[in-house]
Amino acid sequence: MKNKTIFVACDTSNLKEIKKIISHIQTNKLQIIPKFGLQFFYSKNGRKFLENFKNDFWLDLKINDIPQTALSAIDSLKDLKKCRFITVHANGGMKMLKAIKKKVNKNIKVLGVTVLTSLNNSSLKEIGYTKSVEKLVLTQANLIKKSGCDGVVCSAHEAKMIRKKHKNLFIVTPGIRLPKDDINDQLRVMTPNDAFKNKVSGIVIGRSLIKGNIKNNIRKLIDHLNK
Numbered sequence: 001m002k003n004k005t006i007f008v009a010c011d012t013s014n015l016k017e018i019k020k021i022i023s024h025i026q027t028n029k030l031q032i033i034p035k036f037g038l039q040f041f042y043s044k045n046g047r048k049f050l051e052n053f054k055n056d057f058w059l060d061l062k063i064n065d066i067p068q069t070a071l072s073a074i075d076s077l078k079d080l081k082k083c084r085f086i087t088v089h090a091n092g093g094m095k096m097l098k099a100i101k102k103k104v105n106k107n108i109k110v111l112g113v114t115v116l117t118s119l120n121n122s123s124l125k126e127i128g129y130t131k132s133v134e135k136l137v138l139t140q141a142n143l144i145k146k147s148g149c150d151g152v153v154c155s156a157h158e159a160k161m162i163r164k165k166h167k168n169l170f171i172v173t174p175g176i177r178l179p180k181d182d183i184n185d186q187l188r189v190m191t192p193n194d195a196f197k198n199k200v201s202g203i204v205i206g207r208s209l210i211k212g213n214i215k216n217n218i219r220k221l222i223d224h225l226n227k
Contacts, residue, residue, distance in 0.1 A: 004196055004225065007035040007058055007085075007172065009206030013043035022055075024214035029222055033084070035060050035204060056084040062113050064089035067099045074103050087153060089113045090140035097147035109170060112144030114154040117175030117189070134158055138165070145169055156195035156203070163199040174204040178220055181208045192224055 008025050010018055018040060025032050035058040040046040050057070059080065063070050070092060077083065088100050090112045101110045114137045115124070121132055129136055137158040142165075144152050151170025154162060159171050175189045195203050209217045 004031065005172075005202030006030050006032045006192075006221070007202055007204045008032055008209055009035050009037065009060075009174070009204055010210070011037060011039055011206050012210075013039050013046065015043075015045045015049060018046075018049065021210050021214060025209065025218060027218055027222070030218075030225075033058055035085075037061075050080050050083075053080075053082050056082050058085035058087075059083045060085075060087045062087045062089045063096075063100065064092045065096070067092075067096045070096050071099055071103050074100055078105075083108060085109045085111055087111045087113050088149070090144055094143060094147055097144060097149055101148045101150075109150040111151045111153050111170070111172060112140070112147070112149045114140040114144075114152055114158070117155045134161065138162065141166065141169070151201065156190035156198050156200060159195065159200045160198040170201045171199070172202045172204060173198075173200045174206075176203045176205045176208070178205075178208040178217075178224060192221060193227060196225075 008021065010021050012018060022034060033056055036050060037060040041050070041059065041061065059077070063073055084107060086104065086108055088097060088110060097112060104110055115133055124133060124136065131139065137154050138161060141152045141154065141162045145166050151172060152162060153172050153174065155175050156173040159173055162169065162171055173195050176192055176195055177189050179191055192203055192205070209221065
């Protein structure tokens, strides 16, 4: 199972909780990488913690701005030596995506975010998009691939479609829940096994792992993946 990458969403601003999550997700049976998003990065102690973090991690900032501002943001992250993945949003456009990929350290994979898993066709219409989720995600994935970025972040529901067109793209899927878990604010969700059947490279799991007994949840995940 070590060929299956598991990203754990460390979604809290509580430093004590973060340290607990990091210590309890350790296992030699899975490749687990912590993912830190806006909540922790913007917290009082978050940035300082990541500056001194000793393990590889994913910084999920979904950068989306004019190219020069986006590049300045990348410059400000140079001290985060163990950052191995960073997210940018496809909505930033080709010029921004290319610029960021060219700018980052060669050890960092740039992942382009497509339609958020909290959105569906109705949500897109409200925003002003005329394409369906599937068509928009594929358009964005094509843009991300053409820009030279390393991978895409998309719902597991669209992963199979993207993999069919882009054989070597690194595909990561959030919106993952263990069987019978609440979906909360996610709309396009899937179990870990079903996601990997759709040929994803890695999955993001948050609440299914970090709520309650983390070690027990990790065992549940391992049992689920062994089925």
